[in-house]
Amino acid sequence: MAWQSSLLAQMWKQYTSGLSERGGPNLLRRAALQGLFVAGLAYLATCLGSTPAVAQVNSRQDILVIAHPGVTSRRLDRDTLRALFAMRQRTWPDGNAAQVFVLPNDSPTHAAFAKEWLSVYPHQLQLAWDRMVFSGTGQAPHRVRTQRQMVAAVSSTPGAIGYINREYLDESVQVINVE
Amino acid sequence: MKASKSSMWSSAAGCILAAAISALGVSPSMATDTNALNSLQLHGFLSQAYIVTDHNNFYGSSSDGNGSWDYTELGFNASLRPTKNLLIAAQALSRRAGKDDDGSPTLDYGIIDWQMLSTADQTFGIQLGRFKNPLGFYNQTRDVAFTRPSILLPQSIYFDRTRSVAMSGDGVSLYHEARLDNGGLLHSQFGVGRSQAGDDAESSLGLDGLPGSLEGDLSVIGQVRYEHDGGRIVLAVSAASVHEKYESPGDFPGDGEFTFQPLVLSAQYNAERWSLTGEYALRRVETSGFNAFDDISQTGESWYVQYTRRFLDDWQWLVRYDTLVHNRNDPNGHKYEAAGLGPAYSQYADDLTFGVQWTPHPNVMLSGEYHHVDGTGWLSLQDNPDASQTEQIWNMWLMQLSLRF
Numbered sequence: 001m002a003w004q005s006s007l008l009a010q011m012w013k014q015y016t017s018g019l020s021e022r023g024g025p026n027l028l029r030r031a032a033l034q035g036l037f038v039a040g041l042a043y044l045a046t047c048l049g050s051t052p053a054v055a056q057v058n059s060r061q062d063i064l065v066i067a068h069p070g071v072t073s074r075r076l077d078r079d080t081l082r083a084l085f086a087m088r089q090r091t092w093p094d095g096n097a098a099q100v101f102v103l104p105n106d107s108p109t110h111a112a113f114a115k116e117w118l119s120v121y122p123h124q125l126q127l128a129w130d131r132m133v134f135s136g137t138g139q140a141p142h143r144v145r146t147q148r149q150m151v152a153a154v155s156s157t158p159g160a161i162g163y164i165n166r167e168y169l170d171e172s173v174q175v176i177n178v179e
Numbered sequence: 180m181k182a183s184k185s186s187m188w189s190s191a192a193g194c195i196l197a198a199a200i201s202a203l204g205v206s207p208s209m210a211t212d213t214n215a216l217n218s219l220q221l222h223g224f225l226s227q228a229y230i231v232t233d234h235n236n237f238y239g240s241s242s243d244g245n246g247s248w249d250y251t252e253l254g255f256n257a258s259l260r261p262t263k264n265l266l267i268a269a270q271a272l273s274r275r276a277g278k279d280d281d282g283s284p285t286l287d288y289g290i291i292d293w294q295m296l297s298t299a300d301q302t303f304g305i306q307l308g309r310f311k312n313p314l315g316f317y318n319q320t321r322d323v324a325f326t327r328p329s330i331l332l333p334q335s336i337y338f339d340r341t342r343s344v345a346m347s348g349d350g351v352s353l354y355h356e357a358r359l360d361n362g363g364l365l366h367s368q369f370g371v372g373r374s375q376a377g378d379d380a381e382s383s384l385g386l387d388g389l390p391g392s393l394e395g396d397l398s399v400i401g402q403v404r405y406e407h408d409g410g411r412i413v414l415a416v417s418a419a420s421v422h423e424k425y426e427s428p429g430d431f432p433g434d435g436e437f438t439f440q441p442l443v444l445s446a447q448y449n450a451e452r453w454s455l456t457g458e459y460a461l462r463r464v465e466t467s468g469f470n471a472f473d474d475i476s477q478t479g480e481s482w483y484v485q486y487t488r489r490f491l492d493d494w495q496w497l498v499r500y501d502t503l504v505h506n507r508n509d510p511n512g513h514k515y516e517a518a519g520l521g522p523a524y525s526q527y528a529d530d531l532t533f534g535v536q537w538t539p540h541p542n543v544m545l546s547g548e549y550h551h552v553d554g555t556g557w558l559s560l561q562d563n564p565d566a567s568q569t570e571q572i573w574n575m576w577l578m579q580l581s582l583r584f
Contacts, residue, residue, distance in 0.1 A: 077299065078362075079299070079358045079362065080299050082409060083302075083358065088302065088356060089297060089302060090260070090263060090264070090266075090294060090297065091263050091264075091297050093298075093299055095263075096263065097260070097263035104541070105541060106492070115451075118409060119408065119409040120409040120410055121449070121451050123489065124409070124410050124449060126541075127326060128410075130320065130323065130325050130326045131319065131320050131326055133220070133222050133256070133258070134222070134224070134254070134256065134270070134319075134320045134323040134325075134326060135288065135311045135319040135320050136256070136258070136268035136269065136270060136288040136289075136290050136292075136310070136311065137268075137292070137306075137319075138266070139218070139220050139258050139260065139266070140220060140222065
């Protein structure tokens with residue numbers, strides 16, 4: 001981290017020394033400073049952006065998409081699944097209202113489901129929900145705390161969709177095939 | 180003054196909403212009665228900031244040595260899905276922000292959204308009522324701390340001087356969402372409605388204290404947003420043409436018109452642990468017709484680049500460079516100063532920001548940030564009425580606690 005902080009310090013020095021000269025009509029210098037600063041930021045972004053590989057607790061095969069037994073759509077494509085969980089699409093392909101259930105953001109199953117099945121990160125999902133809820137363009141998904149509650153909620157709510165680890169599956173819900 | 184201007188529209192929108200809700204709620208023949216009530220969702224947020232500046236006032240008397248607590252946001256919303264295609268939603272907002280906003284509650288939005296088409300490939304819907312303007316990435320939820328990367332949004336684009344003007348419209352908005360073959364998502368929205376007019380716009384135009392008042396007029400807004408690969412890359416173009424009318428009881432300053440035409444280009448890259456965001460805006464401002472002053476037409480330019488990094492599960496830090504000029508033909512403000520209108524540095528602002536957010540619980544967030552600012556281009560005129568008392572280079576520290584449910 002040492003070289004990164006010294007880089008930052010250097011950028012800061014450049015930046016503040018530029019300010020003191022700002023009295024004159026030194027447009028070119030100002031533009032150059034801004035350019036340098038942004039380039040520095042972008043460089044830092046790429047350096048710090050590389051993340052260490054994290055061991056996967058859940059692989060895609062371990063997680064199942066489940067629905068209320070009354071749902072007639074037995075399969076979904078990936079885009080529709082993503083639209084449903086992003087709360088952008090409000091109905092099943094068969095036209096019935098969808099009720100979306102999710103686990104807490106910090107649940108490993110939720111994180112794996114978002115990444116493996118939806119190809120989005122949990123923080124993106126949360127932001128998408130917040131933006132809908134607080135701009136009047138949509139509703140938030142229903143929250144359940146545990147996978148047992150997920151099965152109970154999905155099996156008792158018409159139009160429900162959710163996800164669980166395979167080991168929690170029982171006959172009260174149906175599994176949805178995702179292509 | 181502000182209340183009287185917006186109350187007619189808020190009460191009209193409120194009546195429509197109340198009528199719609201009661202009609203849906205009391206009709207015994209509706210088979211979806213129980214579903215409608217089951218679908219009721221209530222959400223809200225509260226945030227309180229503490230602000231200290233070494234020079235200049237930001238949201239209250241922040242530079243007096245004791246800091247300012249005058250930045251509070253409180254919101255409460257309800258939404259209902261009476262049928263599978265209908266969504267009814269409304270939010271009340273109370274915002275205190277120095278002298279710009281006194282906390283009196285307003286109807287932030289109130290809409291009936293009818294999603295008339297929803298297939299595997301596309302969605303099409305219409306919104307009636309007061310809708311939030313989709314301007315850039317953040318305008319629609321600009322008052323909700325949990326949707327902001329920092330306590331203050333990049334002020335070059337989301338500053339308060341044109342806040343009420345850019346905020347929302349009372350009218351009709353159409354939206355369309357297409358899922359493309361490459362997995363991308365194309366979201367388009369187009370709205371026509373009457374803009375809001377607040378004291379902030381009057382003050383920015385130098386009309387505060389004069390006898391007339393600014394009224395919203397017919398305005399249009401549109402946004403096209405493309406999301407690639409589940410939002411890994413997001414690109415957007417937003418444009419609006421907001422019109423307001425000034426009605427003067429006498430010949431001074433005379434009737435006039437005010438036009439605000441922002442164009443915003445937005446881009447974001449999202450990785451698991453970091454995001455890089457940039458937005459560029461051209462802001463064209465025109466006044467015409469006033470007896471008391473010449474017509475003004477100028478184009479301002481704003482942009483920022485922002486890097487956010489998530490760490491330790493519930494922490495995030497941010498660095499941002501944000502810059503604004505009010506007039507592209509006078510970026511350093513020299514002509515402005517030479518004309519005797521005020522200090523040159525009031526015509527631009529360069530803001531370097533470092534911030535950190537901690538979310539120990541999904542509904543609780545603590546944030547802190549530091550701004551190093553050159554220029555007073557987006558400083559509140561109402562909190563700093565005397566330009567000669569302002570300083571060119573200033574520093575600002577903010578802390579904020581935010582809650583939501």
